[in-house]
Amino acid sequence: MVENEKDLKDLETEQSALSEEExxxxxxxxxxxxxxxxxxxxxxxxxxxxAKAEEYETKLLxxxxxxxxxxxxxxxxxxxxxxxxxxxxxxxxxxALDNFERALKVEAADEQTKSLLQGMEMVHRQLVSxxxxxxxxxxxxxxxxFDPQFHQAVMQAEEEGYEPNTVIEEFxxxxxxxxxxxxxxxxxxxx
Amino acid sequence: MVENEKDLKDLETEQSALSEEExxxxxxxxxxxxxxxxxxxxxxxxxxxxAKAEEYETKLLxxxxxxxxxxxxxxxxxxxxxxxxxxxxxxxxxxALDNFERALKVEAADEQTKSLLQGMEMVHRQLVSxxxxxxxxxxxxxxxxFDPQFHQAVMQAEEEGYEPNTVIEEFxxxxxxxxxxxxxxxxxxxx
Numbered sequence: 199m200v201e202n203e204k205d206l207k208d209l210e211t212e213q214s215a216l217s218e219e220e221x222x223x224x225x226x227x228x229x230x231x232x233x234x235x236x237x238x239x240x241x242x243x244x245x246x247x248x249a250k251a252e253e254y255e256t257k258l259l260x261x262x263x264x265x266x267x268x269x270x271x272x273x274x275x276x277x278x279x280x281x282x283x284x285x286x287x288x289x290x291x292x293x294a295l296d297n298f299e300r301a302l303k304v305e306a307a308d309e310q311t312k313s314l315l316q317g318m319e320m321v322h323r324q325l326v327s328x329x330x331x332x333x334x335x336x337x338x339x340x341x342x343x344f345d346p347q348f349h350q351a352v353m354q355a356e357e358e359g360y361e362p363n364t365v366i367e368e369f370x371x372x373x374x375x376x377x378x379x380x381x382x383x384x385x386x387x388x389x
Numbered sequence: 390m391v392e393n394e395k396d397l398k399d400l401e402t403e404q405s406a407l408s409e410e411e412x413x414x415x416x417x418x419x420x421x422x423x424x425x426x427x428x429x430x431x432x433x434x435x436x437x438x439x440a441k442a443e444e445y446e447t448k449l450l451x452x453x454x455x456x457x458x459x460x461x462x463x464x465x466x467x468x469x470x471x472x473x474x475x476x477x478x479x480x481x482x483x484x485a486l487d488n489f490e491r492a493l494k495v496e497a498a499d500e501q502t503k504s505l506l507q508g509m510e511m512v513h514r515q516l517v518s519x520x521x522x523x524x525x526x527x528x529x530x531x532x533x534x535f536d537p538q539f540h541q542a543v544m545q546a547e548e549e550g551y552e553p554n555t556v557i558e559e560f561x562x563x564x565x566x567x568x569x570x571x572x573x574x575x576x577x578x579x580x
Contacts, residue, residue, distance in 0.1 A: 237424055272459075283475070283477070284475065287475040294515035301508040317488075328478065
């Protein structure tokens with residue numbers, strides 16, 4: 199963008215130079231010269247006008263091309279901004295969601311706790327589905343092949359019944375926003 | 390934007406018309422005419438070239454002005470998209486937040502409920518502060534003058550100790566995202 203603006207500046211400067219040239223040419227009219235020198239002068243003027251018209255045409259084409267490029271890029275930027283618009287709020291919410299899920303793990307020992315837990319589980323589901331509606335998804339872990347793009351291995355262990363390089367435990371949930379990883383899962387991987 | 394694109398189309402058509410004109414002029418070279426008619430022809434060509442150069446210049450200036458306008462508008466659009474980027478997720482989250490706050494209103498009758506409630510209150514504070522970090526704020530209600538921009542009056546009542554047209558009770562919280570009302574508060578207003 200900065201480059202385009204520089205180009206336009208250059209262009210404006212050159213244009214005003216061209217306009218001055220035009221003005222000065224108009225001043226010395228070839229009224230007292232003979233026809234042959236008048237013709238010579240006219241041919242010179244034709245050459246310079248042709249050059250000038252060509253220069254404007256070149257500049258016009260360049261500005262049009264810059265304009266088209268700018269539009270294409272602006273559209274792409276706007277699409278990306280729209281696609282990942284929730285990213286900042288999602289990142290802010292994830293720690294609250296972690297704590298929410300930790301708190302929900304309590305074993306209810308009485309009816310009041312049980313009822314409060316049920317209410318809170320509903321709130322949690324609502325929150326998760328609000329995030330989902332914006333394109334937020336949990337990254338799959340246990341049983342999946344380890345993928346450094348989505349998983350952060352914080353431990354390795356030998357574990358029976360698992361292929362090597364498979365996620366065998368999840369320590370912290372990871373999340374994607376559409377195709378972008380917002381936070382990788384923290385996992386344990388089989389050797 | 391559509392207008393600009395139409396302009397560019399027009400321009401391209403006109404340009405190719407101009408190029409054809411130029412080509413045809415170059416074909417009939419004035420080699421066998423006398424000097425006077427050559428001069429006449431040259432002067433005619435000068436006039437047409439001047440018109441052509443001027444036309445290009447005018448178009449160049451128009452495209453440059455369109456380009457600048459487009460850039461200004463694209464910047465403004467991008468700023469607005471950035472400013473209210475969280476709006477969609479916020480709107481989705483508000484019903485969960487309402488239920489969260491409703492669930493927190495329980496009177497804890499035992500230690501376990503009390504401890505669960507404390508944990509959930511912390512989660513709630515974290516959630517509210519995540520929303521706040523993105524520019525979400527509760528709309529002030531009780532004791533404030535009724536403002537239809539922020540408050541939706543669902544009841545009116547005479548109430549001692551309140552000026553007329555004052556919010557005296559809040560039924561549902563309202564929220565702003567920066568300067569934009571996401572949901573007005575539902576309130577009771579003094580007559």
